[in-house]
Amino acid sequence: MTSVVDVRQLGKTFPHAGKNRQVLRDIDLQVAQGEIVALLGPSGCxxxxxxxxxxxxxxxxxxxxxxxPAVKIGMVFQSYSVFPWLSVEDNVAFGLTLQGATKKAARQAARELLEKVGLAGQAKAWTSVLSGGMKQRLAIARALAVRPQLLLMDEPFGALDAFTRFEMQQLLLRLWQESGKTVVFVTHDIDEAILLADRIVVLSPNPGSVNSIIPVDLPRPRHDLTDPTLLQRQAALRSHLYQLFFSMQRPVGASH
Known part of the structure; x- marks a missing residue:
């Protein structure tokens, strides 16, 4: 399949206390068209x-x-990146007007996206009246407004309560199934990675490097609590990932 993201031997350093601190080393990663890939790892990796x-x-x-060439990228952050001085509808339309769409066309497209993410009734509202889950729905709609081929999400549901997080995960899966977009998302939640991803890229810290790339060979949907085979396979994958995390935290020199 065609790669939308192709990373080879990538490294990154930041200045720290008068020295250069390497935060990424020799990262190799390819993400195929239409794939959901989770970047999973401990804080600081x-x-x-x-x-x-x-x-x-x-x-x-x-x-x-x-x-x-000319790939369009949409980005969703954890921190509810919305414009408080604009209405919900105009938040979504903003990126389209920057791309040259007329105000009428941008607002029409915004209304269609708000319908998809369940915010049609809030189109004229100010963002200050929205809950955290609603703000993240808005952020997703705004990212999708520019029709990106690649959707990047940085712990998009990490600040939400468990029920709202599950709703948002299901929304993301529905939008992905409808559009076939390529999605790369950051998470520290093992269960979220198992629920959403086609592959899980496990990063080790100090400096950040690829520890493992694990295919999630599980049928969708993955939230059926009545399927014992699915639950067993999820549990086995969860156990494997926890073992990887445990091995990263083992002190240097500890026995294996």
Missing amino acids: GKSTLLRIIAGLEQHDSGELRLP
């Missing part, structure tokens, strides 16, 4: 930095990053 490099928000120091 460079997950968000890698995502920001793919988005073009940070520059890498070594290696290569290849994206298709």
